[in-house]
Amino acid sequence: EDQVTQSPEALRLQEGESSSLNCSYTVSGLRGLFWYRQDPGKGPEFLFTLYSAGEEKEKERLKATLTKKESFLHITAPKPEDSATYLCAVPLPSGSARQLTFGSGTQLTVLP
């Protein structure tokens, strides 16, 4: 049973064309939702942590939001250098909050 589902699997945008990536989760008692960026052959790079519904975080062209069932990563006026796979992750409901389960990611391509 998937606890973290990301959509779409892949997204191609023209430079400047804003869009949103979705991460839906089924865990109860959410103890944080994490967004990472992963470039090919590299490790996940931390972007944001969100803890409660209604929370928003921003960094440059990226804004992450959280509801009770999903999170969105909004990309405003993207540039080619924003091309990467974007991963979301949540801690498992059992045990500590440190065992992350990841979604499959959204592979974003921004065309010049």
Add this chain to the structure above:
Amino acid sequence: EPEVTQTPSHQVTQMGQEVILRCVPISNHLYFYWYRQILGQKVEFLVSFYNNEISEKSEIFDDQFSVERPDGSNFTLKIRSTKLEDSAMYFCASSDPGGETQYFGPGTRLLVL
């Protein structure tokens, strides 16, 4: 900016051989982790380590895997007898005492032939 480092970046080994993957976590962090990512698949949790002992491990982390913090800076993952299906990217991560955010290293690409 402090970062997690990993060595080697690539490792090729024969099936049945032992491999040790090395990591240097961020210096003031106390929680350490190993994850793996098989090509084209999700990042998967293997193990977490705190206060010189394993705090959690997944079903993947069976008896052929072990972790160690041999000194004050290194954190290692040993695979005793590698299998073909162990071929993957292995990521080390660390988090500070107060936070739950995990910072990942660049990974070691392991290829088992």
